[in-house]
Amino acid sequence: MDLQFFNTLSRRIETFEPSEPSSKKVGLYCCGPTVYDFAHIGNFRTFLFVDMVRRFLEFKGFEVNHVMNITDVDDKIIHGFNASPEKTSLRDYTAPYEKAFFEDFDQLNCLRPTSIPRATDYIPQMLELIGKLMENGIAYQTPDGSIFFSIQRYIALGGKYGQLVKINFDEIRVGERIKSDEYEKENVADFVLWKARVPSDGELFWPSPWGEGRPGWHIECSAMSRHILGKSFDIHLGGEDLAFPHHEDEIAQSEGSTLCKEGGCKPTPFVRYWLHFSHLLVEGKKMSKSLGNFYTVRDLFQKGYSGREVRYLLLSAHYRESFNFTLEGLNGARTALARLDECLFKLRELAGTAEPPGKQSALVQSFDDALSDDFNLSAGWAALFDWVRQTNKQIAEEKLSPADAAGLLADWARVDSVLAVCPQKKEEEEVPTEITDLLEARQAARKAKDFARSDAIRDELKSKGWVIEDTPKGPRLKRI
């Protein structure tokens, strides 16, 4: 089954075809973190979905050029930097947040993007793009020195504004929802490409043909994506809130630069498919610090939850539906994954060193079908858990040969190349001799039918963090 998903551009589900079908190469861009604070679980819902999309494209045999930018200059960063006691360099200020972001990123088992450009490394490319827009007469300078994008002139030259969101300019309530801007732009919806230097910026500014200043927010993504992926690429993803104005403005800047000032040129389409991810609710409410339902990923790690548990939960629902994140749900994730682990453990035990037969089970097919249908992860998980139940049954009935088990494990590996919830590294820690001694003592007590003593030892082990399961093959220790 071909991959199909909802394209915000057409507002309908489309079959995905890369621009170069023969090469199977896919260019993918996602707006990355703004490094001024630790990323919260809402941010990571998006990054997790991006990772899932990338992994599934690879599962489908595509070769993905995955670009994720780092926004390391914006209002919040500038304010934070100027308020910080040691103003060494902007990079020194953002580096710890960037580092923390990737620690979280790795914990959640996200694959590193192919390229991770930083905004401040692409100022020349941004200036070049702004220059092109100035040349086309689409951008203009205000008396304070800032450069704005003129939506009116962009449209006059043949550009399309409002590709992602239907905009009715007459209905935008000026002053009520849109703050009257400190800059003197010609039109309400015009947006800034270059912000002229102001005293509060301190020492943070870059030179430009139009005076000292710093880039507007939207221009970085246009400049970086164009530089790395080209004027036109396949998929752009991000949170739903970014559709307007950020993504819309990216389109305007990028396509505007491909117009010609005399008019009559057709714009080169910026992106062929847009994917937007819905937001998260936490305990039924919008996440906010004042409500006390605001979690960074590290908060959850500190509460003892693992990356794979967070990953499972955040990836358990459909990407276009808002998802209600709860701690109760996270506990549920733990139980569900433990059941999966149990099944895999038994399969590994059974498979030993046997070779898989090489034929694919129904699991991979139904998983593929589920995700191919607009990334229906819920259906994907359902397929997986159906498989777990069936597998458990077959194990219990001793119907599986080692080769069968190896085959099932191979199918699982295929599915997990997308889900990525397999325990990272080898989490199987060494069992301390103290614990194995206790286990042996308990076995001796059981053999002597001294059950009071054996149960006491079991309780002691539990208090030390180990639980015993008596299986037909003997006792098994599990870490709590």
Place this chain on the structure above:
RNA sequence: GGCGGGGUAGCCAAGUGGCUAAGGCGGAGCUCUGCAAAAGCUUUAUUCACCGGUUCGAAUCCGGUCCUCGCCUCCA
């Protein structure tokens, strides 16, 4: 005010015209066990916010009502 999502079991969540309304958590029952288990199996919505309508047939389509969330401002 404009635009766009939702309302499915105790909770989370698929399904968008027709087999028994997925799956996960929780609960219940059972099995293995000396007893247990964070082990396994089974079970758990005559019903899909409400009211009308279309249809042989609707959770799914149409009209209305109520509730809820998001975007239009920095925002995943």
